[in-house]
Amino acid sequence: QVRLVESGGGLAQPGGSLRLSCAASGFIFSNNGMSWYRQAPGKEREFVAAINYAGGNQNYADSVKGRFTISRDNAKNTVYLQMNSLKPQDTAVYYCKAGGVYGTDYWGKGTLVTVSS
Numbered sequence: 001q002v003r004l005v006e007s008g009g010g011l012a013q014p015g016g017s018l019r020l021s022c023a024a025s026g027f028i029f030s031n032n033g034m035s036w037y038r039q040a041p042g043k044e045r046e047f048v049a050a051i052n053y054a055g056g057n058q059n060y061a062d063s064v065k066g067r068f069t070i071s072r073d074n075a076k077n078t079v080y081l082q083m084n085s086l087k088p089q090d091t092a093v094y095y096c097k098a099g100g101v102y103g104t105d106y107w108g109k110g111t112l113v114t115v116s117s
Helices: none
Strands: 003-007 010-012 018-025 034-039 046-051 058-060 068-073 078-083 092-101 104-107 111-115
Touching: 003 092, 018 034, 018 092, 018 111, 034 068, 034 078, 046 068, 046 078, 058 068
Parallel strands: 010 111
Antiparallel strands: 003 018, 018 078, 034 046, 034 092, 046 058, 068 078, 092 104, 092 111
């Protein structure tokens, strides 16, 4: 059974940092690309960042480029999202996605990030 569990969300001040984690199980983690998406209140879910199976290639949305860093530890079956220089517009529920696992995309339940003073 594929399972993705996000953690690390919470309240941060503008300019602050948070590190999100997504623990994966139920599939061969090192074979799959992973990504982070987010959904702000009243808005559609949007792409944030992606990393390939080995961790050597990353892609970012323009809105987070230079502030967020995606990484993975295949020994721990975990993907991370380091978020620096947070802005109020980064407030959203952040979701982890495993792409193309047995031909299907899987999503976690999300973790809430709130950026406010």
